[in-house]
Amino acid sequence: MLALALAVCLVFTPILSGEAPLNRQGVSVGAKAAIVMEAETGAVLFAQNIREQLPMASTTKIMTALLALESPELEEPFVVDPDAIRVEGSSMGLQEGDVVTLRDLAGGMLMASGNDAANAAAVRLAGTLPAFAEEMNRRAEAIGMRDTFFVTPSGLDAAGHCSTAYDMSLLAREALQNEDFAQMAASKSLRLRYGNPPYDRTLSNHNRLLSLYPEAIGVKTGFTKSAGRCLVSAAQRDGITLICVTLNCPDDWNVHELLYERSFPLVSRVELTWDLPKLPVTGGIVDQVPLRQTRQTQLPLAKGEAEGITAEIFAPEFLYAPVLEGDIVGKIVYYKDGSPVAQSPLAAAGECAARTVPSLSWWERLKARLGWE
Numbered sequence: 001m002l003a004l005a006l007a008v009c010l011v012f013t014p015i016l017s018g019e020a021p022l023n024r025q026g027v028s029v030g031a032k033a034a035i036v037m038e039a040e041t042g043a044v045l046f047a048q049n050i051r052e053q054l055p056m057a058s059t060t061k062i063m064t065a066l067l068a069l070e071s072p073e074l075e076e077p078f079v080v081d082p083d084a085i086r087v088e089g090s091s092m093g094l095q096e097g098d099v100v101t102l103r104d105l106a107g108g109m110l111m112a113s114g115n116d117a118a119n120a121a122a123v124r125l126a127g128t129l130p131a132f133a134e135e136m137n138r139r140a141e142a143i144g145m146r147d148t149f150f151v152t153p154s155g156l157d158a159a160g161h162c163s164t165a166y167d168m169s170l171l172a173r174e175a176l177q178n179e180d181f182a183q184m185a186a187s188k189s190l191r192l193r194y195g196n197p198p199y200d201r202t203l204s205n206h207n208r209l210l211s212l213y214p215e216a217i218g219v220k221t222g223f224t225k226s227a228g229r230c231l232v233s234a235a236q237r238d239g240i241t242l243i244c245v246t247l248n249c250p251d252d253w254n255v256h257e258l259l260y261e262r263s264f265p266l267v268s269r270v271e272l273t274w275d276l277p278k279l280p281v282t283g284g285i286v287d288q289v290p291l292r293q294t295r296q297t298q299l300p301l302a303k304g305e306a307e308g309i310t311a312e313i314f315a316p317e318f319l320y321a322p323v324l325e326g327d328i329v330g331k332i333v334y335y336k337d338g339s340p341v342a343q344s345p346l347a348a349a350g351e352c353a354a355r356t357v358p359s360l361s362w363w364e365r366l367k368a369r370l371g372w373e
Contacts, residue, residue, distance in 0.1 A: 027262070029048060029246070029249070029255045030251055031048065031246040031247060031248060032049060032054055033048060033049040033050060033052050033054055033165035033245075033248070034165055034244075035047055035050045035165040035169050035243075035245050036243070036244050036260070036263045037242065037243045037245075038300050038302070039172075039173050039241035039242065040241065040341070041300060041301070041341055043300075043302060045267065046259055047166075048165075050164060051147060051164050051166055052164060053147055053163065054162060054164065055157060055162055055224065055226055055227035055230075055247075056163045056227060057223050057224045057228075057230045058090070058154065058155040058220065058221060058224075058230070059163075059168055059219075059220045059230050059231070059232045059245075060153070060154060060222070061118050061153070061220060062171050062219060062232060063136050063150065064118045064153040064154070065110055066171075066175045067121075067132075067135060067139065068103075068105055068109075068125065069106050069178055069180045070178065071102050074180075076102075077099050077101055077198070078099065078100070079098070079099055080094050080096075080124075081120060081124070084116070084120050084122070084123040084129070085120055087119050088156070089115045089156060090113040090115055090206075091112065091114050092105075092112045092117045092194075093114075094114070094120060099194065099196060099197065100120065100193075100198070102125075103180070105117040105118075105124075106180070106184060107184055107203065108192060109121070110181075110184045110185055111203035111204060111206070112203045112204075113206050113221065113222070115156060118155075119154060122153040129152065129153060132153055136150035137149065137150050140171070143171060143174050145163065145167035145170055146167070147162075147166075147167055148162065148164065148167045148171075149161065156224065157224050157225075164247075165246070166245075169244075172218075172219050172232050172234060172243045172245070175219065176217075176243075182218065185207075185219045186210070186217040188210050188211065207231075209231070209256055209257075212257065213235060215235040215260070216235045217234050218232075219233055219234050227248060228247070228249070228250065229250055230246065230249070230252075231246050231253075232244075232245050237264050238268075239269055240267050240269065240300045242267070244263075267301065267302050269298045269299065269300050269301075270299055270301045271296065271297070272311075272342055273293070273297075274293075274311050276291040276293075276313070276346065278291065279315060279316070279318065280317070280319070281319045281323055282320055282321065283321040283354055284321030284352035284355055285321070285354075289319065289323050289349065289350050289351070289352050290350055291315075291330070291347065291348065292346070293346060293347075294344060295343075295344035295345060297334065297343070297344045299342055309334055309335065309336055309341075310334070310335040311332055311333065311334050311335070312333050313330060313332050315346060316330070319348075321352050321353065321354040321355065322351070322352060323351055323352040324351050325347075325349065325351040326347050327347060328346070329346055329347065329348055330345075330346040331344065332346055
């Protein structure tokens with residue numbers, strides 16, 4: 001199809017890309033950095049030092065678990081590397097000779113924040129911890145995490161290992177699109193199978209927000225002495241998903257609840273509609289037919305402060321008759337910040353029969369050919 005150059009803008013007051021409305025009202029929280037992001041569009045609803053590079057502790061394991069869950073060898077049992085699991089800090093209890101799968105290691109990271117699980121997965125996937133860190137950084141770049149540098153798969157302190165509140169919200173947004181990750185991160189406990197020989201055991205989730213805040217659906221906790229308490233969480237209400245990140249926040253549970261309660265009322269699902277053109281028709285009893293969207297198209301937008309939305313219509317330059325009502329003749333695509341966020345097929349909203357040509361006698365055809373009156 002040829003694109004009709006009909007790029008147009010909905011006029012809204014833009015959401016701020018740096019300091020968000022809550023901050024302009026003088027609100028701040030007890031964290032070195034904090035953000036609330038709407039997951040579907042990436043709109044920032046609250047921002048506090050969101051570009052400051054800081055250590056992020058075990059929230060690092062969001063990336064490690066995601067890469068593990070995306071592996072084609074997710075369900076394949078293997079023996080853990082004995083050197084990889086010799087690591088300080090939180091553990092899922094792996095021992096030398098244990099047989100495990102990458103799926104269960106991801107569960108061990110998201111439940112018990114197992115440093116042993118993160119290292120075991122890293123060595124399985126990339127051969128060495130440094131090689132896996134390179135994989136983490138490649139994926140971070142693809143996600144758009146411009147101010148992040150991964151050094152360890154576990155999040156244990158290391159020189160240069162850092163991220164930002166904004167980048168970690170991007171990571172959570174990406175990870176929640178993985179069904180396995182989303183299901184695990186939302187679970188208060190998981191039954192995992194590993195050992196020598198493997199046997200079932202249940203690990204509980206360190207993320208207390210799942211119990212404290214009924215609408216919470218994840219994601220990951222973190223703590224080291226230098227990073228302080230770090231928390232990446234997500235919550236859902238009325239079909240809207242918000243992501244909250246705090247880095248070095250002593251009162252993170254309460255801060256996340258506060259930010260959700262302030263942020264959810266700012267967002268509602270808005271029906272996207274457009275004044276659609278009529279398409280020309282050749283060979284029909286009418287010259288053009290109107291169009292309509294066939295799909296209800298909604299987008300979560302901040303009330304009164306939604307970013308500008310652009311729309312582009314893709315359709316032929318004209319249609320040939322006959323055209324039936326309901327015929328799919330194109331599509332409309334809505335964009336936010338230059339990226340497609342919603343679309344709908346376009347159908348003919350009316351019909352157009354083909355124009356009939358009256359038949360001529362042989363004498364009339366002959367006169368027409370000879371040019372006689």
